[in-house]
Amino acid sequence: MSENRPYILSIAGFDPTGGAGVLADIKTFEQHKVRGFSISTANTMQTENQFYDIQWTDLSFVIRSVETLFQNYDIKAVKIGITPDLHYLNRILSTIKLASPATKIVWDPVLKSTTQFEFLKITADLDLHHVLSQIDLITPNYNETELLFPGFLSRELWKKNEIPTAVLVKGGHNAAKPGTDYLFLKNKMTTLLPSEKKCFEKHGSGCVLSAAIASNLASNQTHKEACKNAKTYIEKYLSSTSTLIGYHYVS
Numbered sequence: 001m002s003e004n005r006p007y008i009l010s011i012a013g014f015d016p017t018g019g020a021g022v023l024a025d026i027k028t029f030e031q032h033k034v035r036g037f038s039i040s041t042a043n044t045m046q047t048e049n050q051f052y053d054i055q056w057t058d059l060s061f062v063i064r065s066v067e068t069l070f071q072n073y074d075i076k077a078v079k080i081g082i083t084p085d086l087h088y089l090n091r092i093l094s095t096i097k098l099a100s101p102a103t104k105i106v107w108d109p110v111l112k113s114t115t116q117f118e119f120l121k122i123t124a125d126l127d128l129h130h131v132l133s134q135i136d137l138i139t140p141n142y143n144e145t146e147l148l149f150p151g152f153l154s155r156e157l158w159k160k161n162e163i164p165t166a167v168l169v170k171g172g173h174n175a176a177k178p179g180t181d182y183l184f185l186k187n188k189m190t191t192l193l194p195s196e197k198k199c200f201e202k203h204g205s206g207c208v209l210s211a212a213i214a215s216n217l218a219s220n221q222t223h224k225e226a227c228k229n230a231k232t233y234i235e236k237y238l239s240s241t242s243t244l245i246g247y248h249y250v251s
Contacts, residue, residue: 003188005035006035006036007073007075008034008074008079008215009010009036009037009077010029010081010214011034011038011062011092012035012081012108013040013044013081014042017046017245018047020202021082021204022038022039023039024119024204024211025079025129025207026038029215032219034077034215034218037073039065039066039069040230041081041082042054042055043083044217048245053246056084063091063107064086067095070096075105077104077105077206078226079214080092080093080104080105080107080108081108082139086128086131087249089107092204093134093135096134104137106139106210106213107139108207109138109144110141111144111148112148128148128180129164135164135165136217137166137167137168137227138165138166139168139170140167140170141169141171142169145167149163153169155218158187159187160183160187161186163165163184165179166223167183168182168184168213169182170206171194180192181227181231183227185223185224194235197236197238198239199235199239201238202237202238203245204245205238206247209233212230212233213226213230214228223239236249
């Protein structure tokens, strides 16, 4: 492994199938030539078709793990996946920012699994705006965007520039324009169109996309470059098999 590869960290759940969570992230990191670390927020019992159970990792253990890695490595970017609530997420974010303010953070706000298991509940006890102000980019799908920010797309509230982070709205759940992603940087929107590749639904595709973006940010790409290149990668992944778990490769 090249000594000059940037360090990157995944803080996400453990999926025994390797299709999602930290295992999928590590596979993605390796293909992007970044040196990947991982911390598990939860141990899950699932297949690519069904979710059975989850056991969350104690927050204090996660925080100590984050502190240990940042004390020993210059981590350029962090991808965050499932957390049980905003308080848990906020503690992680605060720890990262205290240790390394320049580290880029990508949050994939997984609210529900594809089998409709609810991971994260958005409650009013913690200001979502404050949480987002510590993040460089979030990657909700079309449905999650409307749950997090009602009217953001349907009433074009993004033009008011009230969200303190960049937003990539994934197009996989957009029935009107499937596969079309939208990147919002302040009050400007960039449309990322799909290629003509024949893609198939994949378990954990959102994890792979956000991990690819974080990898690109760790390699000093701009938000637009990182998202555009990650889209190329995820389309190769989606087209690699007709099953729910694909192959990771770049060529």
